[in-house]
Amino acid sequence: MNDNGEKMVLAGKVDLPFSYSAGKTASRFFVELRDHQKIVGKRCPRCQRIIVPAQLFCKECFVETDEWIEVGPEGTLLTFTVVYHKENHHPREAPLAYGIIRLDGADTSIVHLLGETDVAKLEHGMRVRALFSKERKGHIMDINCFRPV
């Protein structure tokens, strides 16, 4: 038995289905997006922060949030980047811009794509507005992107 020095590398690919429960709070957030084109948060009864997207509980105070509050659809672009490299799992073809947006009336920010603009015109602190998708399914991509006002 001679060792011919060959080294094996096995290819692997696994096809696995998943079905993620959003839970009652995120479900309502998605329904508001889909049916009413509204972005909603919830207020923490202790620290009073309006948390967006809506969360069942305040992660800082560890108590359930209570009051539902509509925010946006305009807000302030806190930061952004433009991604030029390509990856299979990117949501859109590069170059793609995305950022962190503090919606009007909210105390936390939402991460989303930036579009309908020349990326060279993006600026920190600029005003942006949600552009809702025509076909909405109850999904974060029911907001197509945020675009400069």
Add this chain to the structure above:
Amino acid sequence: MGKKVAIIGTGQTNHCSSREDLNEMELVYEAASAALRDAEMTIAEIDAVVLANMELFEGRALHDMWCGEGGGAFMKHSFKISTGGTSGTSGAISGYYHAASGLFDRVMVVGFEKHSDGNTSAGMALTDPFWDRHVAAAAIGNFALSVSEYMADRGVTQEQSAKVAVKARRNACNNPHAHLQMPDLTVKEVLESPVLAYPVHRLEMCPQSDGACAIIFASEEIAKKRCPRPAWVRAAVTRHDHIYLGEVKNRLATMRSLREAARVAYETVGIREPLKEFDVAEIYDPLTYAEIAWYEALGFCKDGEGGRLIDDGITQMDGELPVNPSGGVISTNPVGASGTIRVAEAALQIHGRGGKRQIPDVNLALATGYGVYCWSDVVILSSRPD
């Protein structure tokens, strides 16, 4: 030797096949909140959080990242334990180590699994890529391989196996958190259920559940101050055997990881006759045959007598050693939480907070975990600190 540590609070979600009302992090939050209420504590008092979960079952990497805040881990010392089915007991043992080290006084452990987000075959499909993945058929098939061998070796019958299923699902009726509650289940029905993998029938196997369970460990001073009847951790032992089934001889009959973990734990506490000395046991029974095999491995009886224990009703609620008053894993199985539930249920029995499933006067309780193909954890809790 570590410092004295006790469990002072536990909390569970209601477990079922799909908790659509909560996402995975919210399940963790529900259990953690329940444990805080049970211990009459606030999250601010907790100084470390340990999370326990299976890898990949729900199609998320880094569960501690996505679910840690549900356990109150925001701005706290926190990390995750993942050891397959033993994750929940290993997480509890890690929580114990944290407190026993003297570095942390109040430690929250949360085991969790949201099976409905994915399925067990997801994780099992990503086992060893060279030897396992292409030839073995996941958890049920791998178990069935050992079951037929065990039956032949020890003479355990299908009827004895079915009696374990009936006991478990009837006990589960006393547990408001349990998933499969079947008050009228019969041996005949168990044996008439479909064969999943020869010789294992569907009703002999654990379900897949959504659920979470939290435990709060405390240092001696805090436990005495905050809990009227603390459940003191007297032993916590983990043993891992070979991982390739071809290297393990007669797995269910020998189960040397469980035998060795039990031997060390019993020696630590000074237990000579486990059947007589334990008041209750919550053992990790992924299927009925395993429960009978564990009776033997844990020294409740001699090898070959496991079937007789179930025939004679020794492990029933009113028997000499009630095993799994909660209904066990056969009735409720959110995998990453299943081991945590065993430890929590054992603690609950010592706390005297077992409700309809309470065994009278529990002073010494056993909890075990079973994981991967043959890994074991053994935890012994007592009403006395030493």
